[in-house]
Amino acid sequence: MSAELVNVVFAGIGGQGIILASDMLTEAAFKSGYDVKKSELHGMSQRGGSVSSDVRFGTKVWSPMVPRGEADYLVVLSEDQVEVCGDMLKPGGVLLTPSLLGDYNPGRSLNIAMLGALNAHLRFPEELWVELIRDKFKGELADANIEAFRKGAAGVK
Amino acid sequence: MFPGKVILSGDEAVAYGAYAASVALGSGYPGTPSTEILETLSRIGGRAEWAPNEKVALEVGIGVSFAGGRSIVTMKHVGVNVAADPLFTLAYTGVTGGLVLVSADDPGLASSQNEQDNRNYAKAAKLLMLEPSDSQEAYDFTVLAFELSEKFDIPVLLRMTTRVCHSQGVVNLWKERENAREIPYEKNVHKRVMVPAFAKGAHVKLENIMKEIEAFAETSALEDVKKGSPELGIICSGVAYQHVCEAAPEASVLKLGLTWPLPKKKIAAFAASVKRCIVVEEGDRFLADAIASAGIPVEPKPDSLLFGELDVTRVRKQIRRDETPDPAPKAGRAPQLCPGCPHRKSFETLRDLGCIVSGDIGCYTLGTLPPFSAMDMCVCMGASIGVGLGLRHTLKETDARRVVSVIGDSTFLHSGLTGIVEMVYNRPATGHLVVILDNSTTAMTGLQENPSTGRHLNLDPAYPVDLAAVCKALGVDHVDTVDTTLETERFRELVKERLASNGVNVIIAKRPCILQMKKLAKLAKKESVK
Numbered sequence: 001m002s003a004e005l006v007n008v009v010f011a012g013i014g015g016q017g018i019i020l021a022s023d024m025l026t027e028a029a030f031k032s033g034y035d036v037k038k039s040e041l042h043g044m045s046q047r048g049g050s051v052s053s054d055v056r057f058g059t060k061v062w063s064p065m066v067p068r069g070e071a072d073y074l075v076v077l078s079e080d081q082v083e084v085c086g087d088m089l090k091p092g093g094v095l096l097t098p099s100l101l102g103d104y105n106p107g108r109s110l111n112i113a114m115l116g117a118l119n120a121h122l123r124f125p126e127e128l129w130v131e132l133i134r135d136k137f138k139g140e141l142a143d144a145n146i147e148a149f150r151k152g153a154a155g156v157k
Numbered sequence: 158m159f160p161g162k163v164i165l166s167g168d169e170a171v172a173y174g175a176y177a178a179s180v181a182l183g184s185g186y187p188g189t190p191s192t193e194i195l196e197t198l199s200r201i202g203g204r205a206e207w208a209p210n211e212k213v214a215l216e217v218g219i220g221v222s223f224a225g226g227r228s229i230v231t232m233k234h235v236g237v238n239v240a241a242d243p244l245f246t247l248a249y250t251g252v253t254g255g256l257v258l259v260s261a262d263d264p265g266l267a268s269s270q271n272e273q274d275n276r277n278y279a280k281a282a283k284l285l286m287l288e289p290s291d292s293q294e295a296y297d298f299t300v301l302a303f304e305l306s307e308k309f310d311i312p313v314l315l316r317m318t319t320r321v322c323h324s325q326g327v328v329n330l331w332k333e334r335e336n337a338r339e340i341p342y343e344k345n346v347h348k349r350v351m352v353p354a355f356a357k358g359a360h361v362k363l364e365n366i367m368k369e370i371e372a373f374a375e376t377s378a379l380e381d382v383k384k385g386s387p388e389l390g391i392i393c394s395g396v397a398y399q400h401v402c403e404a405a406p407e408a409s410v411l412k413l414g415l416t417w418p419l420p421k422k423k424i425a426a427f428a429a430s431v432k433r434c435i436v437v438e439e440g441d442r443f444l445a446d447a448i449a450s451a452g453i454p455v456e457p458k459p460d461s462l463l464f465g466e467l468d469v470t471r472v473r474k475q476i477r478r479d480e481t482p483d484p485a486p487k488a489g490r491a492p493q494l495c496p497g498c499p500h501r502k503s504f505e506t507l508r509d510l511g512c513i514v515s516g517d518i519g520c521y522t523l524g525t526l527p528p529f530s531a532m533d534m535c536v537c538m539g540a541s542i543g544v545g546l547g548l549r550h551t552l553k554e555t556d557a558r559r560v561v562s563v564i565g566d567s568t569f570l571h572s573g574l575t576g577i578v579e580m581v582y583n584r585p586a587t588g589h590l591v592v593i594l595d596n597s598t599t600a601m602t603g604l605q606e607n608p609s610t611g612r613h614l615n616l617d618p619a620y621p622v623d624l625a626a627v628c629k630a631l632g633v634d635h636v637d638t639v640d641t642t643l644e645t646e647r648f649r650e651l652v653k654e655r656l657a658s659n660g661v662n663v664i665i666a667k668r669p670c671i672l673q674m675k676k677l678a679k680l681a682k683k684e685s686v687k
């Protein structure tokens with residue numbers, strides 16, 4: 001993948017693991033040798049409010065925030081946030097929502113499944129993600145999340 | 158563990174910088190977006206403590222400095238208001254060990270009650286101010302801040318903003334931890350006892366130090382000049398620099414790192430080198446005003462940019478002099494009290510009893526929103542009690558009897574104690590009722606410990622301050638402790654009874670925050686595995 005600058009916005013509701021997902025993408029980009037910045041607003045998110053997080057990577061990243069209308073990818077974990085964040089996407093940008101997963105319900109691993117779906121576009125090596133997942137989760141939880149990642153990736157053709 | 162390249166938030170980078178500089182103690186009070194600095198410092202092996210409030214935190218830092226150690230004191234922007242009294246005079250006494258005060262400002266109000274621009278404190282109190290523009294500079298400037306503090310015998314204000322604190326980027330941790338210097342204690346009353354006779358001399362000394370720093374600023378390499386088009390020059394600092402580089406890749410840019418006192422000659426030379434020179438800054442027109450008053454012609458930002466945080470789009474608009482209003486952001490889901498939150502029953506009861514609630518800051522401020530709609534006012538931390546007393550003194554009796562002050566446990570220890578003293582000293586004719594919402598944590602900012610939780614910042618056991626005993630000792634007539642979730646009816650009856658009496662009373666609504674309970678359960682599990 002050649003990457004002058006790739007803009008990804010994650011959006012969802014406090015507690016869905018938006019921050020973790022964006023942390024993992026940040027690390028994946030960093031470990032792949034890109035300059036990377038990530039920005040989100042922390043605060044009162046534990047109480048069910050909207051949460052979004054911007055990740056930008058490429059040869060050189062300046063502002064930590066994705067300008068409105070310039071996101072290449074918008075990854076939404078809660079469908080109602082499309083209404084709130086839809087205008088972050090650039091014309092022709094890619095919107096990824098849980099509906100992509102069809103009948104598959106990843107439960108608490110939704111964030112990781114959506115990372116899989118995103119990676120079907122970004123194409124960082126799968127081993128890198130497996131390593132990152134094993135780093136964040138232990139034992140059975142790690143296995144469940146690796147499966148969620150693979151199913152998410154397979155859902156996007 | 159370090160050196161090396163890692164991904165860090167600005168807050169984390171400050172902690173790593175302080176650790177590398179061998180800080181003896183980090184003290185502070187939680188407040189978004191500053192909280193993670195001390196949490197990180199503790200996690201990586203430094204010593205960090207939560208103080209009851211920002212003033213005490215700074216005073217502890219001053220003591221560390223007078224004893225020869227380096228200290229970092231962290232807080233959100235409004236915390237500096239609380240710490241302002243020692244701060245202004247600390248500038249007079251100067252330091253022994255380096256002292257760095259981190260102010261985390263919140264332009265855009267991600268989680269604050271106002272948008273104050275604390276760069277004004279550097280000017281008003283006469284401090285040396287550094288403004289990092291990303292995580293790398295947060296690390297570099299923290300290391301440097303301790304050196305400059307000691308070199309110029311002055312506290313350093315490290316001014317951060319939400320996007321610098323909470324954005325993550327690649328940081329090169331280049332510095333091995335240095336050995337802490339040991340400075341033997343020396344008594345020096347001229348330096349440290351600020352009675353008028355000594356303070357007069359200290360003020361003169363401070364003005365001279367500011368001149369020295371200004372001369373240093375002219376020769377230091379703390380700013381960065383990007384030579385671009387001679388048509389457009391942009392002066393900026395902090396995160397604004399990042400937006401500027403993206404919005405105007407062709408422009409010439411002067412990024413200031415040391416923003417008080419300012420390197421006026423360098424600024425003048427830069428301004429003269431371009432046809433149009435604009436200042437891009439968040440918050441007040443702090444740089445633009447200071448530069449203009451030095452007689453350097455620059456174009457300040459328009460009024461439309463006095464509000465909110467900057468981003469690439471807004472900077473582009475400033476450059477093309479487009480003052481059309483920004484599109485209103487779409488409202489997302491509002492935060493709510495968690496299901497099962499102990500504050501819920503407290504507010505339902507106060508709402509149903511028709512109370513006038515003088516509120517305070519914490520998770521419980523969400524009691525303002527429906528379905529509770531049970532908070533009438535909220536100004537700053539600790540204000541609930543004083544404001545409630547003022548209402549009691551002034552409203553007609555039937556209304557005065559409905560007034561209740563509510564305050565969280567952390568907020569009570571931060572700045573509610575003196576409110577209780579006021580209540581027992583200047584008793585309103587109808588008495589008063591204070592409800593302390595004790596959920597055994599500082600929940601709002603992410604579950605920090607406080608002096609009544611029985612744990613230190615690093616979770617080691619601590620002596621738990623007994624809120625009921627404190628209130629009784631201060632002279633409160635009745636102090637009752639109730640679990641408003643399990644004993645809702647009892648709480649209701651107690652409130653009614655207390656409001657009907659002319660006594661000055663406290664009810665402690667005690668039940669832990671559900672997220673705090675989860676945190677402690679996790680911790681217990683970890684302990685039992687060990």
Ligand SMILES: Cc1ncc(C[n+]2csc(CCOP(=O)(O)OP(=O)(O)O)c2C)c(N)n1
Nearest residue numbers: 188236518519520565566567568599600601
């Ligand atoms: C001077 C100042 N310092 C810090 C803050 C940030 N802050 C707001 S409320 C709060 C504490 C909340 O704890 P508590 O009173 O126990 O209420 P809870 O959130 O647990 O319900 C803090 C740290 C602030 N607004 N003002």
Ligand code: SF4
Nearest residue numbers: 495498520600670671
């Ligand atoms: S975090 Fe705790 S105090 Fe805050 S709303 Fe949730 S349960 Fe209530």
